[in-house]
Amino acid sequence: xxxxxxxxxxxxxxxxxxxxxxxxxxxxxxxxxxxxxxxxxxxxxxxxxxxxxxxxxxxxxxxxxxxxxxxxxxxxxxxxxxxxxxxxxxxxxxxxxxxxxxxxxxxxxxxxxxxxxxxxxxxxxxxxxxxxxxxxxxxxxxxxxxxxxxxxxxxxxxxxxxxxxxxxxxxxxxxxxxxxxxxxxxxxxxxxxxxxxxxxxxxxxxxxxxxxxxxxxxxxxxxxxxxxxxxxxxxxxxxxxxxxxxxxxxxxxxxxxxxxxxxxxxxxxxxxxxxxxxxxxxxxxxxxxxxxxxxxxxxxxxxxxxxxxxxxxxxxxxxxxxxxxxxx
Amino acid sequence: xxxxxxxxxxxxxxxxxxxxxxxxxxxxxxxxxxxxxxxxxxxxxxxxxxxxxxxxxxxxxxxxxxxxxxxxxxxxxxxxxxxxxxxxxxxxxxxxxxxxxxxxxxxxxxxxxxxxxxxxxxxxxxxxxxxxxxxxxxxxxxxxxxxxxxxxxxxxxxxxxxxxxxxxxxxxxxxxxxxxxxxxxxxxxxxxxxxxxxxxxxxxxxxxxxxxxxxxxxxxxxxxxxxxxxxxxxxxxxxxxxxxxxxxxxxxxxxxxxxxxxxxxxxxxxxxxxxxxxxxxxxxxxxxxxxxxxxxxxxxxxxxxxxxxxxxxxxxxxxxxxxxxxxx
DNA sequence: ACGATTTGCGGGAACGTTCCCGCAAATAAA
DNA sequence: TTTATTTGCGGGAACGTTCCCGCAAATCGT
Numbered sequence: 001x002x003x004x005x006x007x008x009x010x011x012x013x014x015x016x017x018x019x020x021x022x023x024x025x026x027x028x029x030x031x032x033x034x035x036x037x038x039x040x041x042x043x044x045x046x047x048x049x050x051x052x053x054x055x056x057x058x059x060x061x062x063x064x065x066x067x068x069x070x071x072x073x074x075x076x077x078x079x080x081x082x083x084x085x086x087x088x089x090x091x092x093x094x095x096x097x098x099x100x101x102x103x104x105x106x107x108x109x110x111x112x113x114x115x116x117x118x119x120x121x122x123x124x125x126x127x128x129x130x131x132x133x134x135x136x137x138x139x140x141x142x143x144x145x146x147x148x149x150x151x152x153x154x155x156x157x158x159x160x161x162x163x164x165x166x167x168x169x170x171x172x173x174x175x176x177x178x179x180x181x182x183x184x185x186x187x188x189x190x191x192x193x194x195x196x197x198x199x200x201x202x203x204x205x206x207x208x209x210x211x212x213x214x215x216x217x218x219x220x221x222x223x224x225x226x227x228x229x230x231x232x233x234x235x236x237x238x239x240x241x242x243x244x245x246x247x248x249x250x251x252x253x254x255x256x257x258x259x260x261x262x263x264x265x266x267x268x269x270x271x272x273x274x275x276x277x278x279x280x281x282x283x284x285x286x287x288x289x290x291x292x293x294x295x296x297x298x299x300x301x302x303x304x305x306x307x308x309x310x311x312x313x314x315x316x317x318x319x320x321x322x323x324x325x326x327x328x
Numbered sequence: 329x330x331x332x333x334x335x336x337x338x339x340x341x342x343x344x345x346x347x348x349x350x351x352x353x354x355x356x357x358x359x360x361x362x363x364x365x366x367x368x369x370x371x372x373x374x375x376x377x378x379x380x381x382x383x384x385x386x387x388x389x390x391x392x393x394x395x396x397x398x399x400x401x402x403x404x405x406x407x408x409x410x411x412x413x414x415x416x417x418x419x420x421x422x423x424x425x426x427x428x429x430x431x432x433x434x435x436x437x438x439x440x441x442x443x444x445x446x447x448x449x450x451x452x453x454x455x456x457x458x459x460x461x462x463x464x465x466x467x468x469x470x471x472x473x474x475x476x477x478x479x480x481x482x483x484x485x486x487x488x489x490x491x492x493x494x495x496x497x498x499x500x501x502x503x504x505x506x507x508x509x510x511x512x513x514x515x516x517x518x519x520x521x522x523x524x525x526x527x528x529x530x531x532x533x534x535x536x537x538x539x540x541x542x543x544x545x546x547x548x549x550x551x552x553x554x555x556x557x558x559x560x561x562x563x564x565x566x567x568x569x570x571x572x573x574x575x576x577x578x579x580x581x582x583x584x585x586x587x588x589x590x591x592x593x594x595x596x597x598x599x600x601x602x603x604x605x606x607x608x609x610x611x612x613x614x615x616x617x618x619x620x621x622x623x624x625x626x627x628x629x630x631x632x633x634x635x636x637x638x639x640x641x642x643x644x645x646x647x648x649x650x651x652x653x654x655x656x
Numbered sequence: 657a658c659g660a661t662t663t664g665c666g667g668g669a670a671c672g673t674t675c676c677c678g679c680a681a682a683t684a685a686a
Numbered sequence: 687t688t689t690a691t692t693t694g695c696g697g698g699a700a701c702g703t704t705c706c707c708g709c710a711a712a713t714c715g716t
Contacts, residue, residue: 005439007702018666023704030705031663050439054391055702057382058671064382065425081409088428097393097427097440100416111333111378112425219605222582251579254550258586277547335672346696351674358675359693383672386701 006047014043026051053095066091066303067113069101069127071120071190073218078275079246079292083119083141086296094304101127115303117141119296120190137310139303141295143191150314154306156299158319160192160272161199163288167270168203170286170326171240176268179204180212180238182228182252184245196244196272212236218245229255233267240268249285250278264327274325286326294321334375342371354379381423394419394631395441397429397455399448399518401546406603407574407620411447411469414624422632429455443631445469447624448518465638467631469623471519478642482634484627486647488520488600489527491616495598496531498614498654499568504596507532508540508566510556510580512573524572524600540564546573557583561595568596577613578606592655602653614654622649 008026012019017040024030025040026049057064068087070080088098099113115137121128123145132138132148139154171179181200184193197213204211214228214236229252232238241256243249249271253263263269263284274280274287298319306312340350345368352358353368385392396415398408416426427441443465449456451473460466460476467482499507509528512521525541532539542556542564557580560566569584571577577599581591591597591612602608602615626647634640 009702019703020667020705021665023702024665027704031665033664036664052386052702053440054382054385055671056704058380058386058673058701059703059705061671085428097425099425099427100413112381221606221610222578223585226582226586250550251582254554254579254583255586257551258554258583278549282549337672347673348675348697349695351672352695355674359695361694364694380672383701384674386671386703387673387675389701 005052006044006049007052008049010047011040011043011049014047015039062307063112063114064095065097065099065113066300067099067101067116067131069116069118069121069125069131071122071125077218077246079273079290080119082276082292083296083299086293086298087117087300088296089293090297090300090304094300096300096304115139115307117296117299117303118144119299120192121146122189137303137306139299139306141299145189145191153310153312153314154302155314155316156295156302156319157191157316158290158295158322160195163322163324164196164199164272165203166324167272167286167288167326168200168242170324171242171268171270172207174268174328176240177209178212178236178238179209179240179242179268180214180232180236181242182216182225182232182244182248183213185215185217193244200242212238216245216248220245220248222251225251226255238267240270243269243271244273246271246273246275247278249287250275250282253282253285268327280325284327286324289323289325291321291323295319333380334372334377335380336377338375339368339371339377342375343367390635391440391442392423393425393427393441394628395427395429395444395459397444397446397449397453397459399450399453405546405574407601407618408447410604410620411624411627414621414626415445415628416624417621418625418628418632422628424628424632443467443635445624445627445631446472447627448520449474450517465631465634467627467634469627473517473519481638481640481642482630483642483644484623484630484647485519485644486618486623486650488523491650491652492524492527492600493531494652495600495614495616495654496528496570498652499570499596499598500535502596502656504568505537506540506564506566507537507568507570507596508542508560508564509570510544510553510560510572510576511541513543513545521572528570540566544573544576548573548576550579553579554583566595568598571597571599572601574599574601574603575606577615578603578610581610581613596655608653612655614652617651617653619649619651623647 008019008022012022021032022040025032025037026044053064068084091098113136116131117139118128119141121140121144124147128144129146129148132151138152139156140152141156143155143157144152183197201211212232214232216228217224225248229241232241241252243252249269252269256263261267269285271279271285271287274289279285279287280289302317336347336350340347349360350368353360353365354372381392396412419426441464444459445467446456447469449468449472452475456472457474457476460479466480467484468480469484471483471485472480511525529539540560542560544556545552553576557569560569569580571580577597580597584591589595597613599607599613599615602617607613607615608617630645
C-alpha cells in the first residue's frame with residue numbers, strides 16, 4: 001500500500017507553503033496563524049503523515065530510545081512484564097522507543113539510548129554499573145545501592161514501608177500474633193527485598209512480636225514454597241503468612257486450603273506484591289497492589305524529565321499509585 | 329564523559345582520508361586496500377566510534393525497529409518474557425531495536441517499524457489485523473488463522489504435535505490409560521491452544537482411550553486449578569495430568585503431593601510448556617521445553633529475511649529448538 | 657502620519673550516513 | 687609501446703527534519 005510515507009514537503013507542496021511553515025505548524029513552534037495551523041494539521045492527517053523519527057533524531061541529536069533493564073533473576077514475574085508495558089506506554093507518549101537490555105553491555109548499546117530505566121537493580125549489578133560509568137541518564141526504580149550510586153540521576157520509589165505497615169497492622173487488628181514472612185532470598189538484594197525484610201522485622205519488634213523470616217528464593221519451585229510454608233506453620237506455629245513475591249500468596253492459599261485450613265479463620269495470608277487476578281481482588285487475601293503499569297509509566301516520565309534537564313541535581317521521587325486491599 | 333560521539337568524519341580527518349573511504353571500509357563495501365581497511369577499523373575502535381543509527385536509517389530508508397506483539401491475555405507467562413528477550417537478542421544481532429506493542433494500534437506505530445512479530449496471535453486479534461492491513465512485513469509465531477492471513481509473510485511453528493505425541497506415548501509406555509488434559513480456555517484460540525487440544529484428542533482416539541479435557545483458563549487462579557485437578561482426578565479418575573500452560577504442572581505437583589499422592593507412582597504429571605526452573609529439569613515431571621529464547625531469536629531472523637526480500641512468497645518455517653524431557 | 661515593533665512566513669544550512677559517479681594511478685592485455 | 691581494464695580513493699548529493707535568520711506586511715505607539 002503506502003510504500004513511501006508522506007513527508008513534510010508533500011504537505012508543503014499541496015498547500016503551496018514552505019517546509020518551514022509546515023514543520024513549525026506541526027511542531028507547535030514559531031509564529032503561525034491559527035487558520036494555517038489548522039489547515040496544515042488537516043492535510044497532514046489526510047495524507048497520513050507521520051514524522052520521520054530518523055530525520056528528527058538526526059537533526060535534534062537525540063536517539064529517541066530508552067533502555068529497560070530487568071533483573072535477570074526475576075524476569076519471569078508478571079510484575080516486570082506489566083511494568084515493561086507501562087514503560088512502553090509512557091515512552092510512546094513522549095515519543096521514545098524502548099529496548100530491552102539483556103545481560104551484557106556492549107559499548108554500542110550505551111550510545112544507542114538516551115537514557116535507561118533499571119527496575120529493582122541489585123547493588124553492583126554489572127550492567128547498571130557500566131551504564132552509570134558511561135554517564136547515561138539513568139533512573140533507578142527502587143534504590144540502587146551499588147558503586148556509582150551518586151551518578152544515578154533519578155530514583156523512583158513506592159511507599160513500601162508505609163503500605164506494608166498498613167497490611168501488617170491490619171493483621172494485628174485481626175488478632176494475629178505470630179505472622180511469618182516468606183522473604184525473597186537476599187541474593188537479589190534489591191532495595192525492595194532489603195526494605196521489606198527490615199520493615200517486617202522492625203514492625204515485629206515495635207509490636208513486641210518475634211520475627212519469623214523464611215527464605216524462599218525468587219524462582220522458588222512450588223516444592224520450595226511448600227517446604228517454607230510447612231516450616232512456618234507446622235514448626236513455627238505461624239498464624240499468618242506474609243508473602244513477598246508475586247503469586248506466592250495465591251499458591252500458599254492452595255497449600256493451606258488443601259490441608260483443611262480456612263483462610264481468614266484459621267490463619268491469614270497476605271501479599272506484599274499482589275498479582276493481578278490471583279491476589280489483588282481475592283476476597284481472602286489482603287494485598288498491596290503495586291500498580292506496575294502505572295509504576296512503569298511514572299518511571300519513563302521521570303527519565304524523560306531528566307533527559308530534558310541533564311544538569312539538574314539528582315532527584316528522588318515517590319510513586320503514589322500503589323494501594324492496599326484489606327480483606328473484610 | 330563522552331558527550332558527543334565520534335563520527336565518521338572524525339576518523340577521516342584523523343587519517344587524512346575521505347568520509348567515503350571510511351564509510352565503505354566500515355561497511356565492507358567498495359574497493360579498498362586491506363591495509364587501509366584495517367587501519368580505519370583500528371582507529372574507529374580507538375575513537376569509540378559507533379554508527380549513528382538515525383543517520384543511517386534516514387539514508388537507507390529503513391527504520392531499524394521491529395515491533396513485538398504479545399497476546400494480552402497471557403502476558404504474565406514467563407514464556408513470553410523469555411521469548412521477548414530472545415527477540416531482542418536476535419534483533420541486536422541484525423541491528424534492530426524492538427518495541428513492545430501494547431493494546432491499540434495508532435497508525436503512526438505501523439510506520440515506525442520495519443516489521444512485526446506476533447507471537448501466538450488469536451485469529452482476528454485486532455492489532456494484528458490492522459498491522460496486516462497496513463502491509464507491514466509480519467511474522468506470526470504459531471499460525472494466525474484470522475482475516476488477512478494471506479498477508480502474513482512468514483510463519484514460524486514448533487513441532488508441537490510431534491513433541492506432544494512423544495510425551496503422550498511416554499505416558500502410555502508407563503502404563504497410564506486415563507490421562508486428562510488441563511487445556512487452556514479456548515477464548516485465546518491461538519493455534520497452539522487449538523492444536524494441543526486436537527493432538528490430545530486424536531491421540532486418545534488413536535489409542536482407544538477416552539479423551540478427558542478440563543478447561544482451565546490462561547490466567548486461572550490457583551483455586552480454579554485445584555478445582556480442575558479435583559474434577560479430573562477425583563471425579564474423572566485420571567491417572568495422569570497433562571498440563572497445557574506453563575507452571576501448571578508444578579502447581580499440580582503440590583496439590584497432588586499434599587494429598588499424599590506420589591508423582592511417578594500413583595500418577596504422572598507432564599507439561600506441554602515446561603517452565604525453566606519449575607518443570608524442565610524436574611525429575612518427576614516430563615515436559616516439553618519450548619526454548620523460548622531461541623524461539624524468539626529464530627523469529628527475528630525469519631522476519632529479517634522477509635524484510636530483506638519483501639516480494640518473496642509467504643514462507644512457513646519450522647523451529648527445531650524445542651525438545652522433550654522424559655522422566656526415568 | 658511616521659517610526660517601532662510584532663506577526664507570518666520562507667530560504668538555507670546542518671545533522672551523519674550511504675551511494676552514485678568520476679578520476680588518477682596501477683596493472684593487464686594487445 | 688599503446689590501449690583497456692582494474693584498483694583505490696574522493697567529491698557531492700540526498701535522506702527528512704529542525705532551527706537560525708531574514709524580510710515583507712500588518713499592527714502598534716505616540
